[in-house]
Amino acid sequence: MTPAGGFPAAAREALGDSQLRANLRNATHTIRDKRAAAVAEVPDWQELREAGRLIKERATRHLDRHLEDLEAAVTRAGGTVHWAADAAAANRIVGDLVEATGQTEVVKVKSMATEEIGLNAALAGRGIEALETDLAELINQLSGDTSSHILVPAIHRNRAEIRALFQRELPGSGELDETPEALTAAARAYLRERFLRAEVAISGANFAIAETGTIGVVESEGNGRMCTTLPRTLITVMGIEKVLPRLADLEVMLQLLPRSSTAERMNPYTSLWTGVTPGDGPEEFHLVLLDAGRTSALADEVGRQALHCIRCSACLNVCPVYERTGGHAYESVYPGPIGAILTPQLSSFEKGETLPWASSLCGACYDACPVKIDIPTVLVHLRGKVVRREAAGAGGEADDPGERLSMKLAAWAFGTPRRYRLAQRTALPALRLLAKVPGLARLIPGPLAAWTTVRELPEPPEETFSEWWQGRRP
Amino acid sequence: MRVGLFITCLTDTLYPDSGKATVAVLERLGHDVVVPAEQTCCGQMHANSGYEAEAMPLIRNFVRAFGGGDLDAVVAPSGSCVAMVRHHYPRLAAEAGDAALVDAVAALAPRVFELTEFLVGELGVEDVGASYPHRVAYHPSCHGLRVLRLGDAPLRLLRNVDGIELLELEEAEACCGFGGTFAVKNADVSAAMLADKVRAVLGSGAEVCAATDSSCLMHIGGALRRGRTGVRAVHIAEILAAEEAG
Numbered sequence: 001m002t003p004a005g006g007f008p009a010a011a012r013e014a015l016g017d018s019q020l021r022a023n024l025r026n027a028t029h030t031i032r033d034k035r036a037a038a039v040a041e042v043p044d045w046q047e048l049r050e051a052g053r054l055i056k057e058r059a060t061r062h063l064d065r066h067l068e069d070l071e072a073a074v075t076r077a078g079g080t081v082h083w084a085a086d087a088a089a090a091n092r093i094v095g096d097l098v099e100a101t102g103q104t105e106v107v108k109v110k111s112m113a114t115e116e117i118g119l120n121a122a123l124a125g126r127g128i129e130a131l132e133t134d135l136a137e138l139i140n141q142l143s144g145d146t147s148s149h150i151l152v153p154a155i156h157r158n159r160a161e162i163r164a165l166f167q168r169e170l171p172g173s174g175e176l177d178e179t180p181e182a183l184t185a186a187a188r189a190y191l192r193e194r195f196l197r198a199e200v201a202i203s204g205a206n207f208a209i210a211e212t213g214t215i216g217v218v219e220s221e222g223n224g225r226m227c228t229t230l231p232r233t234l235i236t237v238m239g240i241e242k243v244l245p246r247l248a249d250l251e252v253m254l255q256l257l258p259r260s261s262t263a264e265r266m267n268p269y270t271s272l273w274t275g276v277t278p279g280d281g282p283e284e285f286h287l288v289l290l291d292a293g294r295t296s297a298l299a300d301e302v303g304r305q306a307l308h309c310i311r312c313s314a315c316l317n318v319c320p321v322y323e324r325t326g327g328h329a330y331e332s333v334y335p336g337p338i339g340a341i342l343t344p345q346l347s348s349f350e351k352g353e354t355l356p357w358a359s360s361l362c363g364a365c366y367d368a369c370p371v372k373i374d375i376p377t378v379l380v381h382l383r384g385k386v387v388r389r390e391a392a393g394a395g396g397e398a399d400d401p402g403e404r405l406s407m408k409l410a411a412w413a414f415g416t417p418r419r420y421r422l423a424q425r426t427a428l429p430a431l432r433l434l435a436k437v438p439g440l441a442r443l444i445p446g447p448l449a450a451w452t453t454v455r456e457l458p459e460p461p462e463e464t465f466s467e468w469w470q471g472r473r474p
Numbered sequence: 475m476r477v478g479l480f481i482t483c484l485t486d487t488l489y490p491d492s493g494k495a496t497v498a499v500l501e502r503l504g505h506d507v508v509v510p511a512e513q514t515c516c517g518q519m520h521a522n523s524g525y526e527a528e529a530m531p532l533i534r535n536f537v538r539a540f541g542g543g544d545l546d547a548v549v550a551p552s553g554s555c556v557a558m559v560r561h562h563y564p565r566l567a568a569e570a571g572d573a574a575l576v577d578a579v580a581a582l583a584p585r586v587f588e589l590t591e592f593l594v595g596e597l598g599v600e601d602v603g604a605s606y607p608h609r610v611a612y613h614p615s616c617h618g619l620r621v622l623r624l625g626d627a628p629l630r631l632l633r634n635v636d637g638i639e640l641l642e643l644e645e646a647e648a649c650c651g652f653g654g655t656f657a658v659k660n661a662d663v664s665a666a667m668l669a670d671k672v673r674a675v676l677g678s679g680a681e682v683c684a685a686t687d688s689s690c691l692m693h694i695g696g697a698l699r700r701g702r703t704g705v706r707a708v709h710i711a712e713i714l715a716a717e718e719a720g
Binding site: 007008011012015320321324325356357358359360361362363364366367377380383384385386387388403407408410411414415416417420424427428431446447450451453454455456457458460461463464465466467468469 | 490509512521523620655660662666
């Protein structure tokens with residue numbers, strides 16, 4: 001029952017890293033408590049969540065129309081819209097656009113979409129250097145590391161590790177102390193020079209408004225504002241599910257997002273731009289609309305709600321599994337509970353096939369989600385899809401013929417009261433034998449061994465409840 | 475009231491004392507308890523593990539066993555099994571495209587209750603006349619807490635038990651790591667979650683860890699016994715049925 005690869009194996013490795021576990025526990029508990037306080041301040045939080053859910057549901061239900069409206073509005077405002085069916089197409093479009101400017105370096109706003117498509121590596125392959133300007137993304141980039149959290153990509157790092165990295169990698173950072181102020185100042189000095197000479201910037205988008213063609217990026221450090229205003233050319237790569245029908249929808253989203261993500265009442269830097277404005281900001285604006293599996297996810301009536309995600313990370317911060325394994329164990333750009341339902345769907349189950357099981361279904365993620373994505377129900381639904389795929393011979397890492405057989409047997413045994421009683425009469429003596437011979441269960445590979453590594457098996461009773469009831473009421 | 479006992483396969487087979495205690499509490503309050511012999515398993519393990527097709531006959535069997543219409547309510551000593559019936563049956567019946575089953579589930583599911591929500595929410599009883607002179611830490615099981623929204627119903631009942639000393643459980647609302655097949659499919663993560671839960675139970679100074687679900691108690695109790703802690707995992711029904719002298 002324990003698959004050899006996938007999440008269980010990656011999680012085992014992460015669990016063995018005690019520094020990582022301490023870093024994660026501190027960080028997730030701090031954000032978790034702050035979020036709870038920020039949410040508790042809003043008397044109509046539940047109504048806001050429902051409004052957010054309805055806005056995203058409407059946006060995705062009529063996605064085709066909203067996207068065409070968005071394209072028309074962006075074009076009217078002087079921007080250019082490009083359609084990318086997959087990661088390769090998006091990378092090619094962006095690469096061509098940068099090459100056309102003659103530049104070999106670009107500055108980047110933190111963006112999940114560009115991470116998802118592996119844009120930095122694709123640009124590097126064409127001789128273009130992409131510099132991450134979000135502090136945590138910069139830390140990961142300088143150390144050759146990958147993100148382990150949607151919002152706090154370097155959550156797995158502590159101050160001492162970052163200080164050592166900056167002293168090694170940032171020219172002229174001198175003797176640094178470990179305070180957040182000193183570390184930030186070193187990054188700021190390094191980045192400022194790059195902002196001032198950048199001719200091209202690449203961003204993602206938190207929202208795009210269909211009726212006006214307005215793009216929105218929310219961030220905390222001001223690096224995004226630098227990128228979206230200073231360079232001559234701005235290229236935005238955005239998943240098609242980010243579109244919102246009306247500008248007024250931001251009223252709900254900009255309340256939900258900051259409290260859920262950074263536990264702030266209001267987001268520090270909210271940049272909204274509509275096409276280009278002569279004499280103000282970029283002279284050229286390109287919007288790349290990315291599908292990359294979203295249309296096929298949209299076809300699943302239960303699973304499609306994963307596309308409502310506004311990337312706040314509240315589900316990661318409250319998840320007891322994420323808290324213990326960190327993001328890398330999910331082996332995806334999107335970790336945590338939302339990653340467990342997004343990754344397999346965006347990749348048509350080519351990736352993350354074991355992720356739907358990376359949850360105890362405790363439901364903390366659903367309670368925290370600002371747009372009420374019923375993550376536990378989607379997880380269970382996706383488990384069904386994977387089981388059926390594997391039963392049909394897909395041969396993925398979640399394939400478990402032993403489990404399939406046990407489940408079929410159990411369903412047969414539970415099928416009628418007579419078979420059920422027979423199963424009880426078979427199981428109890430077996431359990432009594434296992435109880436009598438210490439260590440026996442651990443020798444039986446599969447669920448028994450997995451259970452008994454840290455737990456005793458239940459002590460079998462003398463008689464079942466049914467037997468007792470029969471005797472009591474003749 | 476004529477109450478149908480949904481004993482659940484786990485309680486029936488491995489934890490009969492919790493079932494007996496549920497009967498005792500309901501009968502003490504003057505209710506007529508019926509145990510339909512046709513019941514087997516609600517199908518939760520199958521449905522939650524991705525075996526929806528295998529769960530469907532079990533769902534139909536449950537509806538046959540309890541849907542007769544001669545019961546005023548159906549009560550189970552398990553939050554997760556009740557969550558399966560109330561929360562997942564309607565969706566699974568609809569997905570199976572079985573209109574008759576959808577109707578039968580719609581009629582039955584709202585009358586299925588977890589024991590403590592039945593006592594507090596339906597009967598309005600918070601003092602069941604129990605006496606249990608022990609130090610108890612209460613673990614709110616996830617499905618009761620976040621799917622059924624039991625709120626403080628279990629605690630209200632426990633607070634009215636004579637002689638009980640209720641202790642604070644640190645991070646009480648954190649999952650114990652059971653999660654059905656999660657405990658064996660992701661055994662390492664489950665064990666890490668369980669270790670933290672056990673640490674909290676031991677830190678509370680309790681001699682008993684109580685919960686509404688035998689499944690969580692099997693998990694927590696299994697670790698408490700492995701660690702030879704002397705702390706017992708006890709179903710809340712057994713505390714509510716207890717008449718121990720102080």
